[in-house]
Amino acid sequence: MTSLPTELVLLGWSVVLLVAQIMLQGHLATRERGLGWNAGPRDGDAKPLGLHAGRAQRCLANFQETYPAFVALALGLAVAGRTGGIGEWGAILWFAARIVYVPLYLAGVPYLRSLAWALSMLGLLLMLIRFL
16 A cells, blocks of 8 residues: 655645634634524624634635645645655645644734744745646
């Protein structure tokens, strides 16, 4: 049995990270808006999200902005047979930075949160360089 390249392993774990962020955001929003809101059709205007649920929503949206690029690059590297090297390190950096980003965002930590985002973008750039 051959092992998967790191980029594809992290692609699988990135789905876990996505689902965890969706569940966290949903939990915090439901805690604020109530179970009836969550179970209902959510028609009309919902009351604005509070501090933590709002941060979780924005954090999830930020993840979703860069996630398609990560998926495309991880798959592209694997299909092209260009896994490893700086692309592998880029994938590791993107994934680690995205994990660190979540608690920093939820806690409202300035600058370090921006640094985590910048490191995740650097990870994507390293993957792109390896792909091209």
